[in-house]
């Protein structure tokens with residue numbers, strides 16, 4: 001019998017189109033392993049919402065393995081040490097893994113390759129990060145040319161089926177119990193409304209894809225309207241690798257609709273973000289512009305009281321209905337509509353002049369799709385501090401955005417204090433003199449905030 005093959009699972013929690021699993025299964029008995037490694041990620045250990053999703057996703061995938069008389073071995077600790085131990089315990093010589101690009105995983109992949117035969121595969125992106133380059137062979141920094149070049153290189157690789165057989169090793173190594181990892185919140189259990197909102201796992205991702213196949217045609221017109229359900233809500237499934245973008249690409253045979261074309265460009269944003277963190281591994285932490293950030297952000301060390309404003313933003317108590325609806329949607333569902341993510345993020349950074357890193361961290365803890373690349377790249381784009389082109393001085397106006405994108409029903413859903421207000425006044429009840437009891441006045445006026453932000457920007461440019 002050939003020696004067992006270890007499959008190191010991370011954010012690729014699926015059976016089908018999983019290149020590492022597919023290759024391992026064709027070479028011998030499969031020992032799939034998931035290691036909860038909070039140390040290697042350092043300050044990027046998973047936040048609360050991610051841990052909730054991870055629990056359910058592992059549960060779901062374990063059930064799929066069990067149906068095929070196979071198992072996922074769960075271990076907790078340093079990933080490399082655990083993999084070496086499992087290899088020693090089982091006689092496995094080869095580890096198969098899909099590549100991941102977070103800096104800690106890139107480092108770990110390099111270290112593991114020095115100890116064992118590590119076979120790496122490209123699994124989670126349309127095209128492997130690093131593949132699309134400029135004419136002179138350098139990576140792109142800006143989204144638009146990256147996107148054009150990617151479109152020229154598509155289609156992606158072929159989709160892989162589930163492995164035909166998963167044969168078992170002679171002896172299974174020991175495994176933790178998922179319940180003992182305490183990934184789910186208990187006291188209090190803040191995740192009940194998140195659980196109502198989502199179905200987790202590979203099957204759920206494919207059900208959503210089938211639903212989306214009927215809706216994608218309307219995406220171009222509908223994606224900016226938070227009151228309507230016209231985005232795929234596929235981001236956590238993609239982030240955790242319950243489905244791959246390659247599977248999504250091949251599902252849409254008719255690629256002529258404007259909706260699909262626009263949707264594809266969003267999937268390319270996802271590829272782009274990984275390319276950015278490959279070039280700038282500290283991107284979610286470091287700015288790349290020549291602003292003097294000591295004068296740009298309100299700074300607690302300079303006596304500014306930002307704590308209260310930050311808390312009001314986090315809790316959806318800013319007095320700006322669209323911002324508050326978004327922040328409460330985040331808390332209730334672990335997800336936020338993209339247009340509202342932009343408005344809420346811009347509000348924190350520009351209206352409140354709070355360093356974008358505070359927002360990035362809050363999203364990291366609260367999003368079920370919290371992604372090192374996507375989150376960092378989008379926060380930097382909004383705050384105009386990254387290598388991409390959006391400028392700090394472009395300040396979104398939340399009140400008119402709310403009106404323009406018809407967010408009345410969305411606000412009613414997430415800010416019940418405003419539920420009785422008409423479409424005409426709900427975007428800015430204070431200005432219409434109908435602020436309901438229990439809902440705060442604006443934390444700062446729009447014009448005042450805009451002028452303060454532009455002044456801080458001027459100062460920071462020296």
Ligand SMILES: Cc1cc2nc3c(=O)[nH]c(=O)nc-3n(C[C@H](O)[C@H](O)[C@H](O)COP(=O)(O)OP(=O)(O)OC[C@H]3O[C@@H](n4cnc5c(N)ncnc54)[C@H](O)[C@@H]3O)c2cc1C
Nearest residue numbers: 231232233234235266269270338341345370371374375378
């Ligand atoms: C401040 C801020 C923070 C964000 N943080 C994250 C994050 O941590 N994780 C995350 O997956 N997305 C993040 N996004 C991007 C985007 O908001 C979400 O991917 C999107 O809202 C997810 O909903 P959806 O699946 O319905 O997207 P759809 O509109 O249906 O798009 C399809 C897929 O494309 C990808 N995508 C869409 N927009 C973007 C984008 N701007 N950047 C990168 N990929 C994109 C996602 O994988 C998404 O599932 C952030 C955006 C902002 C403005």
